[in-house]
Amino acid sequence: MQKDNLLIDKMLKAFDKAAYQSGKVLDPYAWWPINFLFYSPLFDEVSSRSFCADYLLLRKSKSLREIALAFQYPNAVWLALSRFISTVKTAKLKKRERMKIDLEFLKMMKFLMVGSVFCEDGLNIIWNKERIRKEIKKADWIDTRLNPNFAKLFARLHGDLLSLDEAVFWNAVCATRETHGPYPVKWKGSSAQLIVREYYNLREPKLLPFKTRFPYKAVTAYTIYNTKVRFDFPVLNDYTHNLSLVENTLAVFGFAHRGRNKEFLNEERLLFKVCEVIEKEALKISLWAEGLSEKEQVVESVKRVYYRMRPIYKLLGKKWQPSKSLLEKVRKGFPSFKPKRSVIKMTKERFYTMCDPRIDP
Amino acid sequence: MPRQKIILKGIRASYGLVEGKVVVIRTIKEFSKMKNGRILVAPITSPPWILVMRKAIAIVTDKGGMLSHPAIVCREFGIPAVVGTQNATRLLKDGMYIIVDGNQGKIYAKRQSSY
Numbered sequence: 001m002q003k004d005n006l007l008i009d010k011m012l013k014a015f016d017k018a019a020y021q022s023g024k025v026l027d028p029y030a031w032w033p034i035n036f037l038f039y040s041p042l043f044d045e046v047s048s049r050s051f052c053a054d055y056l057l058l059r060k061s062k063s064l065r066e067i068a069l070a071f072q073y074p075n076a077v078w079l080a081l082s083r084f085i086s087t088v089k090t091a092k093l094k095k096r097e098r099m100k101i102d103l104e105f106l107k108m109m110k111f112l113m114v115g116s117v118f119c120e121d122g123l124n125i126i127w128n129k130e131r132i133r134k135e136i137k138k139a140d141w142i143d144t145r146l147n148p149n150f151a152k153l154f155a156r157l158h159g160d161l162l163s164l165d166e167a168v169f170w171n172a173v174c175a176t177r178e179t180h181g182p183y184p185v186k187w188k189g190s191s192a193q194l195i196v197r198e199y200y201n202l203r204e205p206k207l208l209p210f211k212t213r214f215p216y217k218a219v220t221a222y223t224i225y226n227t228k229v230r231f232d233f234p235v236l237n238d239y240t241h242n243l244s245l246v247e248n249t250l251a252v253f254g255f256a257h258r259g260r261n262k263e264f265l266n267e268e269r270l271l272f273k274v275c276e277v278i279e280k281e282a283l284k285i286s287l288w289a290e291g292l293s294e295k296e297q298v299v300e301s302v303k304r305v306y307y308r309m310r311p312i313y314k315l316l317g318k319k320w321q322p323s324k325s326l327l328e329k330v331r332k333g334f335p336s337f338k339p340k341r342s343v344i345k346m347t348k349e350r351f352y353t354m355c356d357p358r359i360d361p
Numbered sequence: 362m363p364r365q366k367i368i369l370k371g372i373r374a375s376y377g378l379v380e381g382k383v384v385v386i387r388t389i390k391e392f393s394k395m396k397n398g399r400i401l402v403a404p405i406t407s408p409p410w411i412l413v414m415r416k417a418i419a420i421v422t423d424k425g426g427m428l429s430h431p432a433i434v435c436r437e438f439g440i441p442a443v444v445g446t447q448n449a450t451r452l453l454k455d456g457m458y459i460i461v462d463g464n465q466g467k468i469y470a471k472r473q474s475s476y
Contacts, residue, residue, distance in 0.1 A: 023426030030428050032407045158413055158437040166430065167408040238428055238436075244377050245439035281410050286408035287389075 002098060005358075012355055014118040017234050020351050033289050036171045036301035040087075042337055043302050047322070051309055055084075055101065058316055068108035070311035073200070074126060075174040077112065077331050079308045080320045081105035086354065089361040098357035119279055122232040124239070126180045132194065136185055139222055139253040142266060151249035153271045154223060160278040161199045161219055167285040168204055172304040176201040179239065181307035182231045187224050187250050195231065197221045206321070207303060209288065213282045216274070221254040221265075295334045299327050365469035369446045369453070371421070373466035374432035377441030378420045379429060380471055381459040383453045386413060400461055402453045406431040414438065419461035421468060422447045435463075443468060 024030045025037055058067065071077045084105065088098045109117040115125025127135070144151040165173050178200070182193035200218045205211070229248045233239045254265040256274055265271045292300065302322055310320035353359055384399040386392065392413050395401065401417035403410065405424040414420060414434055418441075422431045425444040435442035441463030443449075449468070453459065460469040 022428045024428060027426040027429065029405050029425040030429070032430050034473040058412055155437065155439045159415065159434045160411060161428075162434055162437050163411040240427075240436065241374075242376055245436075247439075279415075282408045282411055290407065290409070 002101060007103060008099060008356070008358065010118050010120075011081075011085070011102060012352060014234075015082065015355060016348070016351065017209070019082065019086075019349060022238075025346055025351065031171050031301075032166055032171055033170070033286075033292075034294065034297045034301060036298070036305065039298045039330075039334075039337070042298065043305070043322075043326060044087050046326050046329070047302070047305060048091045051083060051312075052088060052091040052093060052101065054309075054312055054316060054318070056097075058312055059104075064108050064218075065111055065215060067315065068111040070315050071108065071112070072311075073178040073198070074109045074112040074117065075178050076176075076262075076308070076311070077105055077109045079172065079174045080312070081109070083305065083308060085357075088357060089354070093361060095358060102357050119233045123182065124180045124233040125183070126178065127183065127196075132183045132185065135196075135222070136194070139267060140226070140264065141251040141253050143251050144249045147268075148237065149268055150252050150271070151246045153268065153275065154221060154249065154252045154254065155203075155246045156275050157219070157221060157254070157265070157271065157278075158223075160275050161197065161202075161221075164202060164278050164282040164285075165199055167282045167289065168202070168207060169197045169307070170289070170304045171301055172307045175308045176204075180205050182225070185224060187226075191227050192224050192250055193227060193229070193231070195223050195225065195305070197223070204307075207300075208285065208305065212281065215258050215277065216256045217259075218257040219254065219274075219278075222252065223249055224251040226250055233261060295331060298334060299330055302327065302330055309360065314344055354355070365471060367467050368459070368470045369421070369449055369468035370428060370445040371445070371446035371449070371466050371468075373442055373463055374425075374427060374429075374444045375420075375435035375438075375440065375442035375463050377419065377439075377463040378460065379441055380458065381418050383455060383457040383459055385450055385453060385455055387450060394455075400459060402449050403431070404450055405429065405460075406434070420444075421446060421451050421453065421461060421464065423451075 019025055028035050035153050037189055084101050113126050114128045115123050142150050165177050169176055178198045181195040185192050185194045202216055203214055225248050228243055230242045231239050256263045306322045313320040381400045384394055385402045386394055389409055391471050395413040395416050397416045398418055400419045402421045405422050407430050419434050420442045422444045423440050425431055431442055431444050441461050443466050458471040460471050
């Protein structure tokens, strides 16, 4: 019990860092195109009840390891957990059940990670030393001191990927992206560090109103930096660094999945083309999103809240999409709904009270 | 840091120190104003802004925090960013020469005579 309490305390601290201190809860611009948290009273009660019921149903037939593997990446689990942390109380579960769900999700993250699930040391370590050794060995590295344009082009690629991911997934970006590291590596005999950026689902037709011809399903970029750069990862995969990344890049390697083929990003012209294609797609999708009315943006953001839980629904053999009746409820409730007020009043104490599964609502 | 006048303060969102000319862009319709190597000043940025952000050497915004779009994208691009300055688009004008200090979250005016 003491161990459970300690884990819950750590989880709340991590959630505080990722959601409250970072400004996700209070900043209207923390999420694009809207901060869906402002509108959560419109759908939280229904969604949290259904998430909890479906998760408990799934637990009857699947082990935590099976569910973790369906989520694939720790950040995808964390994003699902973050829904439970903040809404599990509205599902009218008992204290012990609420704690159990939170602890199980933490356990699932542990299955998928090598380092601390709370990134206590500022690192997001997913791969073990053996995996790193293999990845380093098989990569066809481009030395950016010999080809400085590649450092710039990869930085452009990183920014472009992030923007496309945000354009498609809005508040569910971490359900399809994992930036991890830094892993200590050797580069030409000297100590260096590797950051891996995995965008493993750049296309999701069910979230878009139009057919897309975007050719890349996934893009992975490996970048080796010198040790002067200090990275700091909070629990989610957003990170900070203290020095210019372009200037401190030593080597890069990357590939894009086009259908079943891997396209290696080892030519300037190709990399430039990939960046252009990504930018064009990000622009097209974002213009659609920004052109929606506020009400329809809320409806679309609810879909993306459900999207975070799709591995659970897939294992249950159900569709992940929210019900039509819920979306209609959101549409009907929207005109008279006054957001922001409750969020502005959010204090740190209130935030903890809302999220701590040990405190009854 | 140079002894220059601080004209704006905000949140230090991405590391780096650069100086250059300002381009103020308020909406997507003004994207054509952007030129390579300029400092982009905007109310806030969002995914479509990637087209102008990639041309910028630094970004300053009125709104946003550490995890807002301009902050996370600038960290990936590796260019300095100061966000949440409240009134950058009002105080800074096209062609102004400024220094963006992403380490301190400060914007300095650079005198015409010094460049």
